[in-house]
Amino acid sequence: MTVVWRLVLLLLTAAPTGAPSLCSYSVTPIKFGFRIEFSNSPSGDYNIAITEDGRPDIKNTSNVPVSNQTSSHDIQGLKPCTEYKHHVTFLHSDGNVTSCSGSNYKSTTTEMNAGDVKEVNSKPGHVCYQTDWDISSLQSTQSNISPQSHGNKTFCVKPDFNDICSDLVFTSKNCVNAAFTLTKYITAEFLNPEEIKQIPADKLPAEIKAELPPNCNNLSIKYTCWEDGRDNELKTLSELEPFTDYSCTGQIKDNNVLIKNTSALHFRVDCDLTITVTKSSPTNTSVELIWKTTSQKCEDDNLENLSYFCSYENAHRTLGTKLRSGGKCNISGLKPFTKYKCKVQPTYKHQPLKDVTHQDIKTDVGVPGPVTMSLQLQEHNVIKVTCETLQFNGPEKIYMLQVSYGSEIVRNEQRINKCNFVFDNLRYSTTYKVKVTAFNGKLESAPKIESITTNYNDKAVIGFLIFLIVLTSLALLLITYKIYILKKRRTRDDNRDEVFLSTIYSCVP
Structure with missing residues (x-):
């Protein structure tokens, strides 16, 4: 700033040979600025340079005509209570300049008065003033904001969110001895709904939190919502359901008088369902599951349309029975002594939810499946028995065989895992009855019985x-x-x- 001012002084003080030896002026503060009064100055054109102290901006007024040795020129539109530097030069016809001597090189404008500034409504949502002063140096006492020029001697400021429902007071830090202030009460009408921070509901019963200006004690918001795609079915916050997309707008009221509406807020509440299986009762072909459902975001009363389906792997689904705090279901059609991963799938209004619970179960021991048997005469009195079952349905795999003729049991044998028996030294030309069963350590299968006759004694x-x-x-x-x-x-x-x-x-x- 000092360098610029020095350059201006050097340029303006470069006087050519033959220029007037003297031009002088004095400065007098007036309303909205100050007056340059020329004395002992030749007629002609002058240049007046005005610079705010401490700032690099220069306000030039060129070709100011002076018709006689005593003349004056007013400089207005300045900032009140502000110190300016000024420099006046005489403009020669050949383009050279001569600096004039002044009473001083600094001047202070006068202070503002109440009648100097008039409030006008020129920009919605703003506080605007019209004045010949440059009041851009004023600052509010709360938020430190300043009016900005909008042309036509008008200065406007947008109140801060925290200024609403309070007095917006402007003062000048330069006018330390002045009692001048601009005071404007900022009503709720200045509130911009877009600036209201709305926090959507994240649990039920639904509640939308809206951050209103802290100084507004009589403001309230009443929300009305609708389900997406059903704009005509309006609901209150207490009527909202989980797992549903909603849009809500609020009526902003000042002392119960509607002033504005909030912007639309979109949200949905997904209940954090926790499904805990409390009882698992398997049989050899089914399992009954009983579970408890809890949620931190939704109460039981908000889950009336909640239902459950149970299934295992890729099998068909079974509709569960809803209980007050959970549900139960019976999954049938299972195989005995088999591990399954059962699934409890919650749905809301028939829409599957992500809160799926899996439960590993193992069915009870069941009766082994049917046994197939093959009898073969290896020799005239030697019998070979082979048999098989595909389903033991239990922890052990034991084949039990009995050979008899008439009422006499001649052999009792067991084999583990494989069924392969050979019986020799039997009677010739005798019909034997062979019975085979599969045993899984707990249950025995239905017997497989066949007969075979040995050959004669060759x-x-x-x-x-x-x-x-x-x-x-x-x-x-x-x-x-x-x-x-x-x-x-x-x-x-x-x-x-x-x-x-x-x-x-x-x-x-």
Whole structure:
């Protein structure tokens, strides 16, 4: 600032050869500024430079005509109670300048009076004043804001949010001895609804918190809401439901008189549901779940339209029964002795919610599934038994086998995990009954019963055949021998008869 002022002085004091030896002036404070009075100064044009003390801005007034040695020029539109520097130069026709001597190089404007400033309504939401003074140096005592020029000698200021419902007082720090102040009571009409901080409800019953100007004791806001897409169905805050998108506007009232409306506020309250399974009662084909539902944001009365569905994995859903503080459901169609991840799915007005709870359960032991069996004769009196079940439905896998014929039980056997039995040294040509069951350590399956007949004793038959062949051979030999003896005997008898007959014939005469 000092450098600029020095440059101005150097330029303005550069006097050419042949210039008037002297031009002088004095400064007198007047209303709205001060007056430059010329004395002993030649006629012609002058330049007047005005600078506010401590600031670099220069207010130039060029080509000010002076017709005689005693003339004056008024400078107005200055700041009240403010010190200015001034410098006057004579403008020669050839373009050169000569600095004039003044009574001083600093001057102070006069103080303002109450009638110097007039309040006007020129800008909505603002406090405006019209005056020939430059009152941009005034400051409010509360928020330290200053009026800004808006042309046509008008200065306006927008009251601060905290100024509403209080006096907005402007004073000048330079006019320390002046009693001049500008006081304006800022009514609630100056309130800009966009500046009201509205905090949406985050729990039910719903409450919207609005931060009103701290000095306004008679302001209140009454909210009216509607569900998105249902603009004609208006509701109060106490009627709002959870998990629903709402828009709300508030009526701003001053002593119960409507003055403005707030901007629309959009929000929804999602209850923080906590579903805790308190009881899990499984059977071998179903499970009953009982749970408790709690929420920090919503009371039980706000959850009338809450419902539940239960399911496991990808199975069909089961509608739960709603209780006062939770619910219960029975999930059926499960397999025995099987682990499941059951799900409790809350819904509100049939819309699924994110607050899903999973419960790991294991069904009870069930009866093993049916057994398939295969019987095979490995030898004439050896039986091989294989069997299988696909569902033991329990912790152990034991196959139990019983072999009997008639009322006599000849074998009782067990196998773990695999069913593979071999029974030998059985009776030949005997029908046996084979019974197999699956046992899981607790329950036994329905028996699988089949019959099988052993073959004849092939070794005995072969021995008998050999004995029979030998015996037959011996009998044939004996018969042959007897035939031979008999034949030989007959031959001998025949020879004897011939001798006898010869003897007889020889004795006949």
